[in-house]
Amino acid sequence: MAKEKAVSAKKQARQQIVVQLQTALPGILEALGQKEFDSRLKKVSKILTEGIKVKSPKKAKEVKKVKIKQADKEKAA
Numbered sequence: 001m002a003k004e005k006a007v008s009a010k011k012q013a014r015q016q017i018v019v020q021l022q023t024a025l026p027g028i029l030e031a032l033g034q035k036e037f038d039s040r041l042k043k044v045s046k047i048l049t050e051g052i053k054v055k056s057p058k059k060a061k062e063v064k065k066v067k068i069k070q071a072d073k074e075k076a077a
């Protein structure tokens with residue numbers, strides 16, 4: 001099987017904007033035509049998602065193990 005690339009948050013936001021605007025503005029679709037309407041939706045989604053910054057996942061910090069000396073163990077007991 002081929003690996004599927006993870007879609008970035010910015011791209012997902014653009015896709016959601018396009019879907020919502022398509023359902024909200026059917027009258028403009030009829031006036032402009034499908035091709036022009038799609039290109040305008042693409043431009044609008046780019047403008048609206050301009051400020052979104054994609055953050056890379058943070059790496060997990062390693063926990064350092066500290067060795068306890070025998071003398072310290074005896075004092076604690």
